[in-house]
Amino acid sequence: MKKYCEEEDVAHVPYSPERYSEETMLKKSKDFYSLMNQRRSVRFISPEPVPREVIDQVIHTAGTGPSGAHTEPWTFVVVSDPEVKHQIRLTVEEEEEMNYRQRMGDKWVQDLSKFRTNWMKEYLDVAPYLILIFKQTYGILPNSKKKTHYYNEISVSISCGILLAALQVKKKKITWPFEK
Numbered sequence: 001m002k003k004y005c006e007e008e009d010v011a012h013v014p015y016s017p018e019r020y021s022e023e024t025m026l027k028k029s030k031d032f033y034s035l036m037n038q039r040r041s042v043r044f045i046s047p048e049p050v051p052r053e054v055i056d057q058v059i060h061t062a063g064t065g066p067s068g069a070h071t072e073p074w075t076f077v078v079v080s081d082p083e084v085k086h087q088i089r090l091t092v093e094e095e096e097e098m099n100y101r102q103r104m105g106d107k108w109v110q111d112l113s114k115f116r117t118n119w120m121k122e123y124l125d126v127a128p129y130l131i132l133i134f135k136q137t138y139g140i141l142p143n144s145k146k147k148t149h150y151y152n153e154i155s156v157s158i159s160c161g162i163l164l165a166a167l168q169v170k171k172k173k174i175t176w177p178f179e180k
Contacts, residue, residue: 039168045123052078055129061166065159068151073136074159080129088132089124096121133160 020028059076067073079085096119100109124130135156139147149155 035168036165039164043117043123045127047126047128049128052080052129055131058163058166059131062159062163065155065162067155067159068149071136071139071147071149071152071155073139073149073152074156075134075136077132077134078129079132082125085127085130086125088130089121092121092124093119131163133163 055078059078062076063072063074065074079088100119104112133156135152136149137152138149141147
């Protein structure tokens with residue numbers, strides 16, 4: 001017998017996770033840590049193409065994140081068109097310049113100076129794809145009524161973390177022109 005939510009026709013899906021031995025759990029946790037510990041925030045992006053199927057799978061993985069009341073309050077948009085990416089860059093740089101000059105404050109800007117970062121985001125033109133992530137504060141039910149998306153910011157943040165982890169998994173070593 002299926003159980004359904006009153007608001008929507010959503011079947012209950014039983015959860016039966018695979019069980020691992022302690023040795024396997026420890027190995028998997030160490031392997032995952034090792035992979036995630038290689039992650040870095042970088043501002044030098046390779047223009048090397050990435051198969052679109054990989055990007056789609058990474059987004060599919062990010063969509064497995066937990067969300068308040070299982071609302072999945074996110075929208076992922078993939079941009080590859082060079083002109084659209086450039087327009088996004090201009091918009092981002094305009095907002096970031098305002099952050100640096102007005103919103104962040106002197107201490108914050110000073111703390112960032114050691115990273116030699118600023119509002120210029122050249123890598124937005126270079127990256128083969130930009131993945132834009134939008135939060136949804138509400139959804140629309142089949143009866144056209146609004147459905148509140150609870151914990152939308154937290155849910156989207158967790159999904160973004162999973163996105164970053166999935167991108168790390170797909171990453172391969174790229175030799176930059178200045179490396180030997």
